[in-house]
Structure formats: structure tokens, C-alpha cells
Amino acid sequence: MAASKASRIATSRRPGAAAAAALALVLVSAMAVQAALFTSFDKVSVTANQFDATLQHNVANLAVTRGGVLTGANFLDFYNRNGGLARWGFATSEIFEETGGTLTQYYQRGVVDWHPVAGGVYLLEARNTWDFVGGGMGGSVDLGVEPGLTNPNHDDLLGPWGHKVSNQAVDGTAVGFKTFFDRLGGKNAFGFPKTDARPDTHPQAKLTAPGSNPAFTRQYFQRAVLEFHPGSAEPVKIGLIGDTLRSLKYPNNTWQALDAFKAAAPITAGQTLFPPGPVRAEYGDAPDGGPTGYPGPFAQTGRFPSLSASNGARALSVDGARLGATASVELDANDPADPDGVPNLTNTDRDDVVTNLVMALTQMPPPTALSVRVTGGSGGSFFLNVLIDLNLDGTWGGATSSGAPEWVVKNYAVSVAAGETKSVTPPPFAFANGNRLPDGAWMRISLTKERVTATDWTGTGGFTSGEIEDHVIQLPLIKNKPAVIPTVDCNGPYRFGPGVAVVGWSCTITNNGPGAGAVRWSLRRLSGGVVINPPITGVAVVLAAAPGPGNTAVVAGTANRGDLPSEWEMRVVAIDPDAVISSGGVTVGFGDGTDTMPFTGENACALHVGAITPSYQHFVGESDAIFGVLILDAQGAPFPGAGVFRLVTGPPGPFAGPFEVRGTTGPNGLAEIRQRTQMFGDYPFQVTNVTGGDCTYDSSANVVSGATATLK
Structure with a gap:
């Protein structure tokens, strides 16, 4: 560009x-934003309350007036009737309007919502907390319901997914989940099971709570996760899934900045309440x-x-x-x-x-x-x-x-x-x-x-x-038509071999845009003395790119030898539009398509030795000294197809040498050269020449020129 x-x-x-x-x-501080009062309800009054001094939060019954209609939002009654502290843990928030028209309270082991249903009726119920953690709701990944893993024990199926609530896990371990489930509110408190009781490490287990220790037997419900802790005075525990959801919904500890989650003072019956409004x-x-x-x-x-x-x-x-x-x-x-x-x-x-x-x-x-x-x-x-x-x-x-x-x-x-x-x-x-x-x-x-x-x-x-x-x-429109967006590849480098005065070159122009039309190309010398034979400007026509790159146009010519190395540039111009920012979005801008054509001489390859790895292999009565030789070009890249000449000498005997043998590098630039030996001792190896195409051997660039294989 x-x-x-x-x-x-x-x-x-x-x-x-x-x-x-x-x-x-009007920019306001985070504190002012979060301190907004209720806007969805006419009046909220406290009818009963229980204050927890541990985390300093209130669990209350509320009288809520909206549109002249008085309704009870009795969080405290729901909490006590559905397992209390054993089921829910401590409250971690005040009652607040998390979303418009809905009151919510977070607990360590769950979340409870008072929300409208059909006909303007309000319902107080536990949120399907696991579904927001691993059930596909609220942007979470849906981990499924483990349909292939069922409990063989004689208990009744509960819910739509074919699972049981049992006092035994699938492997027969006595876990006591059913007794705990029934005592603390059953389906109203836990929802339907999405798995049977099984170790998280079971090969068919798919569900696991974020950050949890997989060493426990667990059962996942819509609203809770039961865990079995053998050896504990109370072996059945409920995972802190309310805390997990709070951290997922308000990540990076952003919940700490919200008034609803900050420590509160006790409230009393008869008090008018102004809970925090929607976040x-x-x-x-x-x-x-x-x-x-x-x-x-x-x-x-x-x-x-x-x-x-x-x-x-x-x-x-x-x-x-x-x-x-x-x-x-x-x-x-x-x-x-x-x-x-x-x-x-x-x-x-x-x-x-x-x-x-x-x-x-x-x-x-x-x-x-x-x-x-x-x-x-x-x-x-x-x-x-x-x-x-x-x-x-x-x-x-x-x-x-x-x-x-x-x-x-x-x-x-x-x-x-x-x-x-x-x-x-x-x-x-x-x-x-x-x-x-x-x-x-x-x-x-x-x-x-x-x-x-x-x-x-x-x-x-x-x-x-x-x-x-x-x-x-x-992508831009040019005069209300889709644009041509060209790139160019000049396929170099091009080498002048010994005695070669003229070489051919070619550049491929590709249209990556949805429009079709003509592009103008031009060549200019950047360095050296190579001369491109005319023409050095022209026009190429390309078709639209649909759905991938459009048809290509090839521009080709010849170049006369000059001072080397030398470099030319091809520039392809269609339309060079600005980026445009509008109410419809961002229109991307772009410049000209460019690529360079490097021209090199016969010494540009500068083949040299990058490494020599000696080893040996025993046979019955004889052995091979093996030398792996890595050949690189001037840019340090492995060079395939190079001929490697080497000289090997050894201790006195039928294979003492010196021998000069040729090997050839493979696609990875490596040549494996073997020398048959019979005598124990050292076999020095020396590279004497490397050939390949128009390239020459530059021994001064060698990382190493020789090595020794020792036969023991």
C-alpha cells in the first residue's frame, strides 16, 4: 500500500x-452506576428477615407492590422449607433485581429467583444453576446428560433423562444421595438428575464442574451437584455451585464491585427496602x-x-x-x-x-x-x-x-x-x-x-x-461495483548460471476480490544491474473471485545479466481505496499488490556443510562407519539433491583407504554416507566437495568440515 x-x-x-x-x-463512576434503585417495582417492604453475621447478608420475606398489586416474595420461607443452610449454604448477595422485573438472591450452593410467569403471576423457585454452568444456558457449554451411563440399582427413574436418585453409585458404593435428596427438598430444591451417581473419573462420565477435584463420586442435577466425601462426619455434600455461577456470570471478580454482593447491615420487618437495581x-x-x-x-x-x-x-x-x-x-x-x-x-x-x-x-x-x-x-x-x-x-x-x-x-x-x-x-x-x-x-x-x-x-x-x-x-465497492483486490507472486529467485546472459521470469496476478476487471502492472529495479527487457508496464484482466481466488493472469518476460545480486519489484494497481467508517460498519482499505523478483548468480547458492553426525553399525565380521551430512544453501536452508564428495581414511587393513565416495542429499538436505570397515579404531571423514545445480561449494561457510567415527 x-x-x-x-x-x-x-x-x-x-x-x-x-x-x-x-x-x-453522561459518564458516571462504577459506584454510581451500581447504586441505582429499583425502577420495576412501586414499593418493597420487609415482612420477616434472618441476618447471617458470617457473610453479612439478609435472607428476607418481602412484600412487593407493582402496578398497584401486592405480592409476596418470600425468600426466607423458601430457604427454610427447602433445606436451609445444609442445602443452600450462606447467602452471598442481598436480594436484588438482577434483570428487569426479577428478584434474585445468590447462595453458596445455588441461586433463587422470584420472576413473572404467564398471566402476571410471580413464581419463587431455584434457578437451574448447573444448566448455566455446564448445560448450555447463559453461554455455557452443554456437557449433556450422560445417556449411556445408568445406575443398575433398584430405584425409580426421575425426570426426562433416564437417571435415578439412589443411595448407591453405579459401581455399588454406598453414597446416601437419595436420603439426602429427600430430606433437603427433593426435586424442588435440586431439579431433575442429569447423571447418575458415579465417579467423575468413570470412563463414560462427561460432566464435571469447573475447577473441581475429579477424585470424588458426584451426581449432577439441574440445580445442584452432590458429592460423596468418604470418611467425613457428613459424607454427602453439595458443591459450591452458586459461587461457581457467580464467578462465571461476573468474571474477573467483577461481582466484588456490585453493591448486591457487598456486606450489608441487618434489616428489620416493616422496613422499606431499596435493593440494588439491575446491573x-x-x-x-x-x-x-x-x-x-x-x-x-x-x-x-x-x-x-x-x-x-x-x-x-x-x-x-x-x-x-x-x-x-x-x-x-x-x-x-x-x-x-x-x-x-x-x-x-x-x-x-x-x-x-x-x-x-x-x-x-x-x-x-x-x-x-x-x-x-x-x-x-x-x-x-x-x-x-x-x-x-x-x-x-x-x-x-x-x-x-x-x-x-x-x-x-x-x-x-x-x-x-x-x-x-x-x-x-x-x-x-x-x-x-x-x-x-x-x-x-x-x-x-x-x-x-x-x-x-x-x-x-x-x-x-x-x-x-x-x-x-x-x-x-x-469489502469496498468501486462505483457501486465489487472491487478487484489483486495480489502478485513473482516466483523467484531467478539464477544466472555460469555463462548465462539471459533468464526468463514470470509473475502470477491473482484477484482475491468479488469484482472482475483490469489491473495495471509495472516493474521497477530496486538494486543491482539486471535489466528487464521491455515491456515493463502493462494491463492484465482478471475474473472475479467466487468463492475463492479468481482466475489468474500471468505476466512473463526475460532479463539480461548485470551486476548481481539484483532485485526488481512488480506493483499491481487496481483501485487503492481508503478505509471508510460509517453507520453500516467498516469498509476495509487496501493498497497495491506487490512482490519482489530477486536475481542471483552462480555463487548465490553457496552450498556448505551444516553438520556431520558420525556413528557405526556392526555386522558379522564387518561394520559400517556412517556419516550423516547436512548440506545448507546460502540462506541456511536444507538443500536437496546435492552431491557430497568425501574422503575417509582408517587404520591399516583392507579398508584403510583413503576412499573418495559420493552421496546425495534427500528432501531434508541430509546425505547418509557409509564406509565398510573391518578394523577397530578411528575413521576420519572429510568433505572434499559439494555440487548441486548452478550452485558452488563455499567451504568457508562450513559449520564443520570433518568428523571421526570410532569403531569399538
């Missing part, structure tokens, strides 16, 4: 964007359950984690640093009351986050440079991460068919001072799925206070501070 193009970018905004931006955001955060806007907008065979429903229910990436505060000029926090990615006036899942990327996105057409996949604008509020150290759906499958993560990762920028460190605005350009990344440029791909850019710790990030998780931005990346 021409240098002058690198800094140019055109920006467009949807009508009224300036007015909307002026009203979009607000800054979300992305990639389609989560909506159409991707991808072309043709790639059209599908997007499964990008943007919503809270999908554990979409989110930042609780935007006052440390943000992407571009403005940011807002909202209840969810589809919040109709989004402070900036537009719910996130409505794609209107009108902010000035991306300042450049340019492909260098020097190869496929093309190295692509992204620049973003970072604005410091209070400032500090942050991490930039970028995901692109390169294979257009409607998700992020994994790699393309050619092995390029979709997590294209990983934890790039960004420091920004308070009030500072700066442009940040992480290292270039590959932008292609094999030989296809992904037109319309969704990109997520995250600036977060915490590092992303996932092995293969898919765009999920909570962060204490930062911003999440999603954009569509589009």
Missing part, C-alpha cells in the same frame, strides 16, 4: 448522529439470535455473545478508558432504554472508534493493520482484544481452514493518561479464510481493565472497566 494512503480515512455518520451523540452519555454495563451489538447479514451461502443466525443471557462481553464502568469519544452503560445489549437512544443490538456504529483498517496486498492472507482511538477518563493500563468471524460461521473463536486464529489481537497492552486521546495500532494480523476475503464479517473490539484469560476467547465475560465495540467489516 502506498504510504500516502496509510493515514487517510473517510468517515460518514447517519443523519442526526451529532445530535444523538450530544445527548448520548448496568457496556455491551457489544453483534447479532445474538438475529441475522448476521452475511451474503449467499453464509446467511445465518448470529450466535455472537452480546446479551447478558449469553454471558456477552461487558464492562461495568466506562470511566477508566473507552474506545472513541463516547460510551454508555445499559441493562443489556437489547435495552430499549439505552442511554444513547439506540439499543445495542441495533447496529449503528456511528462512533469514531476504528480510525483505519488496511490490508497490505503482499501475500494471501494479507497482513492487515487496525488502528483504534482510545480515550482516557481517569486513565490507566488496559488490554485490547479483537475477534473477527473470518470463516463467516456466525461465531467467534477457533481458526480458519488455513489455521489463522479468529482471535486476531490478543491482550495488546494499552496505557492511556487521564483525559488523553491516542491512536493505537496493534501488530498486523491475517485477514482471510484460506484464500477467501470475508466480506461482511463481524468484528468485536474490546478494551478492558483485565486481561482475557481464556485459551480460545469467544467474546464472553465481564470486566470492571473499558468498552466493547462491534463492527461489520465490508
